[in-house]
Amino acid sequence: MLPFKLVYHPEYDLNLGPHVFPSQKFRLIRDQLVRDGIAGADDFLLPSEASDADLLRVHTPEWVGKLRNGTLTASEVMKLEVPYSLELAKAVWLAAGGSILAGQCAVRDGFGCNLGGGFHHAFANHGEGFCAIHDVAVAIRRLQADGAIRKALVVDTDVHHGNGTAHIFRDDDSVFTISIHQLNNYPAHKPPSDVDLDMADRVEDDEYLETLIPVVTEWLDKFRPDIVFYVGGADPYCEDQLGGLMLTKKGLKERDKRVFQEARKRQIAVATTLAGGYARRVEDTVQIHVNTIVAAREVVEDSGIQRHVATRPG
């Protein structure tokens, strides 16, 4: 049994059919966690859809209405880069509910993991790059409205810049945004995050980690957030079809683990979401996302051992 909850819903699947976005990955990740004996039935929580009130703390009524009623214009669908369907709308409402639930679990348990979400290209008034609703922003604003948190730090490790996150929180002092991404990649226009770590093409594990970890550590100390929302992209992987960085699976797991360690060392809650992953072999994308959960478990286990040693009498 895991020391934290996994949030998953069978209808996370965006039902895209053959598409570069492997929308079946959500189910494959869940299945592999069970098959590998990492998680059992009791470890999973089923989210409900976010309410419209939750979405409207982030998105415009016009955009929420268009998604709900299927009245997007042709150019809006083109920008979204995925076909609109009622299943897609349901999936993104559920993903937002899932990130809210993962955030609530994180505040309670230290970690909470949504096996979906991370739709960081969604803006208040439109969707982009496979992202219709910004689940992480919805979750942060809901936790703030409930008084569960005051300040949040978003650490976005997707290979693509977190443009929606940066834009939504541009004037919000209660949310600090860090994005590490490949500079020469989508989106062409990158509204500034609080910290943007622009990686050159073909950067490898060591340079990536040496850039990311000190910055995360610095801002955990300076900003002192109540929660970290971790957008765990699988697409900095060396064999990704939409990415141009050269990280290995080992490096990606190390990335996750070190961010989690730094946050938990400071007793800061960590909510994780997925994000992109377009490896040639979908099994690689699935394994990278599974490793994020394993990294979180290892961080909890390591801290438990330290605490035990520290409190042993004599």
Ligand SMILES: [Zn+2]
């Ligand atoms: Zn991406």
